[in-house]
Amino acid sequence: MLELKQCPVCRGSGDWYTDRGEYKIFRCAECTLLYTSPVPDAEELAALYRDEWSVPAGQTYRHRNRPTRAWRLSLRAKKLRRLVSGDSLLEIGCGPGDFLRGARLAGFTRIAGVEPGDGEAEYTRNLGFAVHNQMFLEVDFADTRFDVIVSRQVIEHVLDPVAFLGAATALLRPGGCIMLETPCSSHFKARRAGKDWRYLWPPWHLNLFNEKSFAALFYRCGLEPVSFRRHIRKTYITAIARLASA
Numbered sequence: 001m002l003e004l005k006q007c008p009v010c011r012g013s014g015d016w017y018t019d020r021g022e023y024k025i026f027r028c029a030e031c032t033l034l035y036t037s038p039v040p041d042a043e044e045l046a047a048l049y050r051d052e053w054s055v056p057a058g059q060t061y062r063h064r065n066r067p068t069r070a071w072r073l074s075l076r077a078k079k080l081r082r083l084v085s086g087d088s089l090l091e092i093g094c095g096p097g098d099f100l101r102g103a104r105l106a107g108f109t110r111i112a113g114v115e116p117g118d119g120e121a122e123y124t125r126n127l128g129f130a131v132h133n134q135m136f137l138e139v140d141f142a143d144t145r146f147d148v149i150v151s152r153q154v155i156e157h158v159l160d161p162v163a164f165l166g167a168a169t170a171l172l173r174p175g176g177c178i179m180l181e182t183p184c185s186s187h188f189k190a191r192r193a194g195k196d197w198r199y200l201w202p203p204w205h206l207n208l209f210n211e212k213s214f215a216a217l218f219y220r221c222g223l224e225p226v227s228f229r230r231h232i233r234k235t236y237i238t239a240i241a242r243l244a245s246a
């Protein structure tokens with residue numbers, strides 16, 4: 001376990017917010033990120049996910065492959081398609097490939113996914129997508145670059161959001177966009193729940209963002225915020241940022 005002395009996004013100081021068992025949750029006084037300390041180290045975290053989270057390869061992976069879901073996600077992929085000039089897309093944490101199917105419907109042609117879960121990766125490969133069955137930071141992309149990178153419900157899980165988004169930014173083509181979706185700590189449902197908010201859920205959720213903490217994260221990674229959208233029914237925020245054109 002590692003003790004965090006400062007906010008992992010902006011390096012500001014944190015105030016104790018609440019506890020969850022052995023974990024403390026702090027709120028950054030600068031960017032308002034809710035972050036966990038202590039955190040498991042990378043090996044401990046990988047072991048937790050291996051043992052408790054993913055579906056092993058070869059085991060029947062049950063996923064309701066609803067065409068309406070891919071179609072609905074294709075509307076969001078179309079908006080991203082209009083923001084960039086090219087047609088390549090990478091999803092980090094593609095799970096069973098719903099968004100990748102939406103991206104295909106939206107006209108993206110060079111599509112890839114990263115998915116550490118063996119069962120999910122196998123399922124998505126069988127849909128015809130190129131999937132790296134690894135942790136994102138371990139994938140060797142050589143000189144492949146993307147117009148759009150999407151990551152949904154992942155950044156709240158990562159140990160170091162700056163390292164994660166920095167590595168993603170390095171894979172963007174100039175002018176490319178990143179879309180992140182994650183639970184929103186300023187959502188009215190989160191504020192209503194306060195310290196009982198169910199997304200305060202270490203060690204699975206380590207960092208919880210809002211517009212302000214996203215802006216700090218984008219700044220540190222050299223990205224320009226494009227838009228923030230809070231969802232209504234789900235307690236999520238979708239943030240889009242762009243890498244400046246060369």
Ligand SMILES: [Zn+2]
Nearest residue numbers: 007010028031
């Ligand atoms: Zn901060």
